[in-house]
Amino acid sequence: MHAKLALADGTVFTGRGFGATGETLGEVVFNTSMAGYQEVLTDPSYTGQIVTMTYPLIGNYGTTADDEESNAVRVAGFIVRELTRVPSNFRSDRDLDSYLKASNVVGIEGIDTRALVRRLRVRGSMNGILSTADLDDASLVAKARAFPGMEGRDLVSEVVPKQSFKWDKGFGAFADHVLPHRPATKKVVAIDYGMKWNILRCLTQVGCDVTVVPGTASADEVLAHNPDGIFLSNGPGDPAAVGYAINTVKQLIPKKPLFGICLGHQLLGLALGASTFKLKFGHRGANQPVRNELTKQIEITTQNHGFAVDPTTLPKDVQPTHINLNDNTLEGLRHTTLPVFSVQYHPEAAAGPHDSSYLFEEFRKLMD
Known part of the structure; x- marks a missing residue:
C-alpha cells in the first residue's frame, strides 16, 4: 500500500x-x-x-x-x-x-x-x-x-475526561524497587489535562488516594474534594491557549501543595506570572540530561514537550530547580515560600529512566 x-x-x-x-x-x-x-x-x-x-x-x-x-x-x-x-x-x-x-x-x-x-x-x-x-x-x-499550527490551539479540551473519577487500578505492573509502597494516607486531586496513567500509578504507589478531575474544573470544584495536595498533569497543545486552566491554577496556588508535570509545569509557570514560548523542534525522547540545580546531580530523563517556560520571566519568589543540559532551557521550578513545585520532564515514564522518581516522594512529603 x-x-x-x-x-x-x-x-x-x-x-x-x-x-x-x-x-x-x-x-x-x-x-x-x-x-x-x-x-x-x-x-x-x-x-x-x-x-x-x-x-x-x-x-x-x-x-x-x-x-x-x-x-x-x-x-x-x-x-x-x-x-x-x-x-x-x-x-x-x-x-x-x-x-x-x-x-x-x-x-x-x-x-x-x-x-x-x-x-x-x-x-x-x-x-x-x-x-x-x-x-x-x-x-x-x-x-x-x-493546516493550523500548534501555537494558540487549545487541545486540552479534546482529551480531558468528561467527568471526575477515582483511580482504583493501583500501581499495577509499574511497581518496582524505585518507589516505596506506602498505604494510601494522602488525598490528592489530579487535574487531568491529558494525563498519562503511569502518573496515577506512581502517586498511588507513594501513598496517595487519587481523585481525577477534568482539566476544565474550577478551583471550587477541585477544593470541594478537600485534598491534601493537588497534581497538575501533562497534556497537549499551547499552554498559553488554555486560559481557563491558568485561572484555576492561580486560585489554587495559595490553597494547597501543588506538583506539576510537563503541561502542568507550564501552566503553573504562567499562573505564577512567567511566560512560555515554542521550542524549535521540542524535546521528545528517553535520554535527555537534566541538572538538578539544588543538588547538582544529573538526571537522565524522559521528555515530551514543544513549549517551555521562559526562565527570564520568573518572578523573584520562584527559583529554577532543573536545567536541560542540551540547550539550557528550564526544566523545573519551585516557589520559595509556598509548597509549590513542578518539572518539565516526565519522572513517571515507564519506558524511560527512573532517575527522577524521587519527585513523587517529595510531593508526598510536601503534603505532610
Whole structure:
C-alpha cells in the first residue's frame, strides 16, 4: 500500500502504508526513544501530532494493554523506518500494524527517517499530512500548508475526561524497587489535562488516594474534594491557549501543595506570572540530561514537550530547580515560600529512566 508524507515546506516522502488507510494532518515531530513506542502512541500529549521514531526498527515486541498510557491511541499519525510485522514477546497481544488499524491511525514505513529528522532539526517542527488516499504531491503540500499550527490551539479540551473519577487500578505492573509502597494516607486531586496513567500509578504507589478531575474544573470544584495536595498533569497543545486552566491554577496556588508535570509545569509557570514560548523542534525522547540545580546531580530523563517556560520571566519568589543540559532551557521550578513545585520532564515514564522518581516522594512529603 503506497503512502506519502508531505511537509508544509514542500518536501514529500514516499513509503508504504500500515495501520489504517486514509489521511491525517498534524504537526510532524520526532522521538529519540529506542523503546516505548506504545507509551508514545497512547500519550495524550501527542494529540494533534504525527510522530516519527528515530530508532530504525519499531514494533519488534508488539503491543499489550498493560503498557497503555490512556484509553486510546492519541497520535495523529505514526512514522517509522522499518516496521516489524511479526513481533517476538510473550506479553504481546497484537502486532503494531493491527493495533493502529484497530485505532484508525495511519502509519507509514520505508521512508528515510534520518533525512526527515535532520530537516525537522534544521527547520523546526512543521505541519504535515500523511496519506494513503491522496497521493498527489501538490495537493498534499497545499493541505499541509493550510493546516493550523500548534501555537494558540487549545487541545486540552479534546482529551480531558468528561467527568471526575477515582483511580482504583493501583500501581499495577509499574511497581518496582524505585518507589516505596506506602498505604494510601494522602488525598490528592489530579487535574487531568491529558494525563498519562503511569502518573496515577506512581502517586498511588507513594501513598496517595487519587481523585481525577477534568482539566476544565474550577478551583471550587477541585477544593470541594478537600485534598491534601493537588497534581497538575501533562497534556497537549499551547499552554498559553488554555486560559481557563491558568485561572484555576492561580486560585489554587495559595490553597494547597501543588506538583506539576510537563503541561502542568507550564501552566503553573504562567499562573505564577512567567511566560512560555515554542521550542524549535521540542524535546521528545528517553535520554535527555537534566541538572538538578539544588543538588547538582544529573538526571537522565524522559521528555515530551514543544513549549517551555521562559526562565527570564520568573518572578523573584520562584527559583529554577532543573536545567536541560542540551540547550539550557528550564526544566523545573519551585516557589520559595509556598509548597509549590513542578518539572518539565516526565519522572513517571515507564519506558524511560527512573532517575527522577524521587519527585513523587517529595510531593508526598510536601503534603505532610
